[in-house]
Amino acid sequence: MKLTTLSTEERIIKAASKIFISKGYAGARMQEIADEAGINKAMLHYYYRSKDKLFRVIALAxxxxxxxxxxxxxxxxxxxxxxxxxxxxxxxxxxxxxxxxxxxxxxxxxxxxxxxxxxxxxxxxxxxxxxxxxxxxxxxxxxxxxxxxxxxxxxxxxxxxxxxxxxxxxxxxxxxxxxxxxxxxxxxxxxxxxxxxxxxxxxx
Amino acid sequence: MKLTTLSTEERIIKAASKIFISKGYAGARMQEIADEAGINKAMLHYYYRSKDKLFRVIALAxxxxxxxxxxxxxxxxxxxxxxxxxxxxxxxxxxxxxxxxxxxxxxxxxxxxxxxxxxxxxxxxxxxxxxxxxxxxxxxxxxxxxxxxxxxxxxxxxxxxxxxxxxxxxxxxxxxxxxxxxxxxxxxxxxxxxxxxxxxxxxx
DNA sequence: GTCTATAGCTGGATAGAC
DNA sequence: GTCTATCCAGCTATAGAC
Structure with a gap:
């Protein structure tokens, strides 16, 4: 039962999936995704340039x-x-x-x-x-x-x-x-x- | 075929219904509702104190x-x-x-x-x-x-x-x-x- | 890569003139 | 009642230190 063995990128994807899928694009907040992933907002932008880009990765997947x-x-x-x-x-x-x-x-x-x-x-x-x-x-x-x-x-x-x-x-x-x-x-x-x-x- | 015989309040309700129902609460913008109703944002707040209040009127109706x-x-x-x-x-x-x-x-x-x-x-x-x-x-x-x-x-x-x-x-x-x-x-x-x-x- | 701090903007809400 | 102007919070996005 590995707990936080996930890479930052994996944690972002997991958190973003959860938030976007439950709240929708318009209702989701980058801060909430960051919190869920246990990182800060800056990281989200470092890996995926914008909310829109991150959303597309999640939605398309x-x-x-x-x-x-x-x-x-x-x-x-x-x-x-x-x-x-x-x-x-x-x-x-x-x-x-x-x-x-x-x-x-x-x-x-x-x-x-x-x-x-x-x-x-x-x-x-x-x-x-x-x-x-x-x-x-x-x-x-x-x-x-x-x-x-x-x-x-x-x-x-x-x-x-x-x-x-x-x-x-x-x-x-x-x-x-x-x-x-x-x-x-x-x-x-x-x-x-x-x-x-x-x-x-x-x-x- | 009366065109703009609607009162301001009726126009707001009509516009807000259209926008809220098609975009949802999170996706709707007060500015867009105002534009749709042919008035300005201040009027929306004059009749219905907040976005939330306006939304409830529409949704509950x-x-x-x-x-x-x-x-x-x-x-x-x-x-x-x-x-x-x-x-x-x-x-x-x-x-x-x-x-x-x-x-x-x-x-x-x-x-x-x-x-x-x-x-x-x-x-x-x-x-x-x-x-x-x-x-x-x-x-x-x-x-x-x-x-x-x-x-x-x-x-x-x-x-x-x-x-x-x-x-x-x-x-x-x-x-x-x-x-x-x-x-x-x-x-x-x-x-x-x-x-x-x-x-x-x-x-x- | 990861953080803190902050810039910059969007959008909800208010003040005040008419 | 209706408008313009403006405030201010919240949010996306970036700068820059480590």
């Missing part, structure tokens, strides 16, 4: 870690329902260990300008080719294996059911009287619900 | 407008699927005319502190009593009218399918090559998809 995970799943040769289940499982696993990430991504994707998006697209090796998934869905419909459904709707529905619970937690824990552990339980049993739901909804 | 809309639906005496369809329709209609609202709400509910949540709870006349909906779902399951499902999962799924598309738009329009009008079409046909999906997924 986060995005680049998520995107390929489902990217390669999509092109895999798997039966449709198994593939959807694998996508659901990947998202759930990823976000369970980083519950603030979904809101962060959605937020910065809407707030940051086009240059940011372009930089992201340029850096991500390969964006998921959803056409591949859409074609597979289309074929299943045509073969009569599943109920007719617009492929994009099915993708959107699958992603919605899986990711939205992570971003709407405060609606239930804050406003309605759901406790955090009750909510964790729901998230824990989410996969079974989603897979069962998809299975029955697609049955011919 | 937004929340208070949304919450009761489904609150009363939930306790209505309607068959389950019709009730779910009505909830879906209400959300879709509300957010189609204010597409930034969902992300704003989710965001501020996670960013703002407990005092904000408490103030919100105190001001909202009545929070939706989901127990009522849960009991109805439970009964339908017990009567064998729908497939067994945990009531909270069903609510979460319904809300997810309906609201998430509004917050994940930039994922598809920014990263994947979906155009905004294509995405609007999807949102336009969303209700039919969701209702059909729910119907088939719940069939015994």
């Amino acid at each position: 986060s995005f680049k870690e998520i995107i390929p995970r489902i990217g390669h799943l999509i092109e895999k040769d798997l039966p449709l329902l198994e593939k959807l289940a694998a996508i659901v499982d990947t998202y759930l696993t990823t976000f369970k260990s980083n519950p603030n990430l979904p809101l962060f991504i959605l937020n910065e994707l809407t707030q940051q300008g086009d240059e940011f998006i372009d930089e992201l697209k340029a850096q991500v090796a390969e964006l998921p080719r959803f056409e591949y998934l859409f074609a597979q869905i289309q074929k299943e419909v045509e073969d009569g294996n599943i109920r007719p459904v617009l492929p994009f709707h099915l993708l959107l529905t699958t992603m919605s059911m899986t990711i939205f619970p992570f971003v709407c937690r405060p609606v239930f824990t804050g406003l309605i009287g759901v406790t955090n552990s009750q909510y964790d339980e729901i998230i824990g049993s989410r996969k079974e619900h989603i897979v069962a739901f998809l299975t029955h909804a697609l049955k011919t | 937004s929340f208070k407008e949304i919450i009761p809309r489904i609150g009363h639906l939930i306790e209505k005496d309607l068959p389950l699927l019709e009730k779910l369809a009505a909830i879906v329709d209400t959300y879709l209609t509300t957010f189609k005319s204010n597409p930034n609202l969902p992300l704003f709400i989710l965001n501020e509910l996670t960013q703002q502190g407990d005092e904000f949540i408490d103030e919100l709870k105190a001001q909202v006349a009545e929070l939706p009593r989901f127990e009522y909906l849960f009991a109805q779902i439970q009964k339908e399951v017990e009567d064998g009218n729908i497939r067994p499902v945990l009531p909270f999962h069903l609510l979460l799924t319904t809300m997810s399918m309906t609201i998430f598309p509004f917050v994940c738009r930039p994922v598809f329009t920014g990263l994947i090559g979906v155009t905004n009008s294509q995405y609007d079409e999807i949102i336009g046909s969303r209700k039919e998809h969701i209702v059909a999906f729910l119907t088939h997924a719940l069939k015994t």
